[in-house]
Amino acid sequence: MLHMSGDIVDRERICRCLQTLQSTSPSYLLLASLDAARAQLNENPETIFNKAMELAVETKNHVKSIPGISMLESSSFPNFPVMDPLRLTFGFRQLGLSGYEADEILYGDQMVVCELVGTQSITFAINLGTCRKHIHRLVSGLQHVSATSLSVEKVEKRVEHSGLAPFADINISLNPREAFFARKRKVSIGESLGKICGEIICPYPPGIPVMIPGEIITERALDYLQHVKDNISGASDPLLSSIVICDM
Template identity: 90%
Template sequence: MIEMPKSSTENEILVPNSQIVPDSLAPLVCALEASAKQDAASFHFPGHNRGRAAPSSLVQLIGLRPFIHDLPELPELGNLFSPEGPILEAQKQAANVFGASDTWFLVGGTTCGIQAAIMATCSPGEYLILPRNSHISAISAMVLSGAIPKYMIPEYDCDWDIAAGVTPSQVEKAIEELKKDGQKVSAVFVTSPTYHGICSNLSEISRLCHHHGIPLIVDEAHGAHLGFHPHMPSSALQQGADLAVQSTHKVLCSLTQSSMLHMSGDIVDRERICRCLQTLQSTSPSYLLLASLDAARVQLSENQETIFNKAMDLAVETKNLVKCIPGISVLESSSFPNFPVIDPLRLTFGFRQLGLSGYEADEMLYEDQMVVCELVGTQSITLAINLGTCRKHILRLVSGLQHVSETSLSVEKVEKRVEHSVLEPFADINIGLNPREAFFARKRKVSIGESLGKICGELICPYPPGIPVIIPGEIITERALDYLQLVKGNISGASDPLLSSIIICDN
């Protein structure tokens, strides 16, 4: 479990005005409630005027309450960018529970926290060491900060079409190579766990980084729950990370778009983080999102020891049931011997032996049992088990998977069972321009056939998972184009989602 930093008593923290706030209270939720109860003649934004002018169609859907509590920076609620009162209390309580020295609430998701963490550690021209399978937010952070990437190529399992994490020796090699070239390494960035739940050895990586005086930033978007059960991997902060960004809205229970940025120690300049967050976030943060972070923290702290027991049991039960279904494989740590730790609440099932793609299996599950997966890939589907998962839904999932297996084990499908491992998409990365140069370079559109060997001018990224196949500035390779054929139709944000054309840098 996360070790609680020393406070006045085990379950209380001291806030600046010397009030003792028990950690079972949600200061921001309480402040929002008290503020909404006032009989205020309001002449402020938002224009729905505390629900009085709320659009009826949405009121019918969600009721008036969300509008009544959708309040702006009123004096009694405090300001996110110079926190005091309830926001400060709520952030301190969160820091306490997650084992941080400072915690910032975010309304722009982990995306904005990653951008802030990279901008706060890397100045233009300085090097950021990161895995090539980083989330797009790390790429946009390099456009914003002017940092230059030194990519580590993750281990890749082509049968699963899944990338792993990075090893300490990869980090060490990257640091040594840059140092030998006389380059300044400003930060190391690691994603752990990955979308598929694969965890890197952060204890060893943080030890290495600190040996060289380099801060470690961890994209822990998928790991806000880590450390809150004896059989779960430790959290990034527990393993020595300096900054960890968590999507509280992913596995924990805050509202979508709400995340937290945690800091530990003093390698990173706290004031620079504040300035970056102020640069990146809306000047009108939603207090509903902020209050949902406060509420999610209380939910966790009320019951830290046991809150994940049921979810963990259900995850084990599901795995055991699925392992008995012919033709369906379960992603285990044995697939990645260098990465022995996988988040027990993230389940990935493969359909290769049935001759089915993840997309086909997903469609069958949806049509047959109305089962909705978190992530679908060429070879697999991934499911997130969380505090709301119930046995009834697990049984529906298992019965859906049984149906997928039975219908696909026909002679026709078995014959189709060709070994079609995918190509490793990141194996031959060649950088023509760094992300910031590529972002601002002149561009033109060419047909996909013409693009081979040119410098890509746009981000080509299947979403989810949000890991770019081609990053602006990279030379377009045959391997990348072949891989894109497999994931076509699932690309978001490209100028031509069907990929008959592509934007290149015109240099």
């Protein structure tokens, strides 16, 4: 749903773009949902999010006192104009946990479902249907994660996850078109180092490809993929024991 006000954007250009991208078979359930949400916002636009905002602030205040759990706040980005106050992102690096590990604990113990999980953090969404009972369950779950992970055994086995991040040292051997039409073969993951990747390998979440066709496979990328292999989407081998390469 696009909201256009005044002449800020070129409406004809928007229409041309929509003709290129939009479906000729829209989901009428989705359209009805969007219209219902619009009507709900129109009834009391000034106060409809007040309760959700209060619950978000309450959650942040509770989590600040939990040892080992950090929180993404606007103060971390002084040059960024605004952050969504209803999206709460918590980090678990100090506990030696990845976001995936913390998410498993939260879901297994408290049935808390996150919006997005990453290598070092989890993001939760507060919405109009969130109530204080949900907040208490989330806070209780985070307290449990902290208490169990701060034990002596956990601290001694702490794992550093800072190297498991998107990479800047990408080396492209073939452009995507060349890689698409190149002959390909499947090799074991151990044999793939230094070869040209022939498929898109993408952990989800966050849904950002780690390797794309035409890219040289590096040790750093393979180490990262081994860490997140339970969350791989779209790879020819979902267990990631093998990788498709360009046979050059």
